[in-house]
Amino acid sequence: MALAEYGIYLSYNNQEEGFQIPIMPGKIEISSGGKGSTYDVSKLGEINVIKDPALKEYSFESFFPASPMPFTSGTVFEPSFYKDLIEKWMGTKRPIRFIFVGSTFEINTPASIEQFDWSEQNGAVGDIFFSLKLKEYKFYSAQKVVVQQTTATRAGSNTAVAKKTTRADSRSKPKTYTLKPGDNLISVARKVLGDDSKWRAIQTANGLTDAQLRALPVGKVLKMPT
Structure with missing residues (x-):
């Protein structure tokens, strides 16, 4: 999915699936704020404790057109394609990638789909009108706590030590990949x-000759090397 123009892009599982919003919304609402707390302190009065900022929220409205229009962006699919894909992503309970490329700023962040509402309206048969609300997502993983016995303190005392872990990987490990228009083994290996x-490992795993690489058919299912 090339990001070469102004627009909104949604993708899933490291761009294995994704699309560009075909009709740019009139506006994108971005909300953010702090999570400070106030306390009353004796002889000092009210104090404000500043905490880490809250996660940003992004919301916008548009529609998926049933027929081509002169102002659509990117490759245009049937309206049900977008609707079904968004609902499928919501069902996985995993974050997507939200990218907005504007004239003065850009957004590129993992996000959760918080709300997706859609409808059909009179006078626009086949078009699907929708509103989408996303929330910034931060990857995390639980830390394993190991209890160690101490010898320098009194008998029976323990020390809890947090064991460092690597960041959680949101991507599933695909076993196969279906070729799409414009794909080659290098782009598949990257994606x-x-x-x-x-890409050589993919070639070997599928027993492809160098001659076959020049004309890989769209829709061919490739095995991914382990």
């Missing part, structure tokens, strides 16, 4: 495995 150089 699915995150490394261009692994």
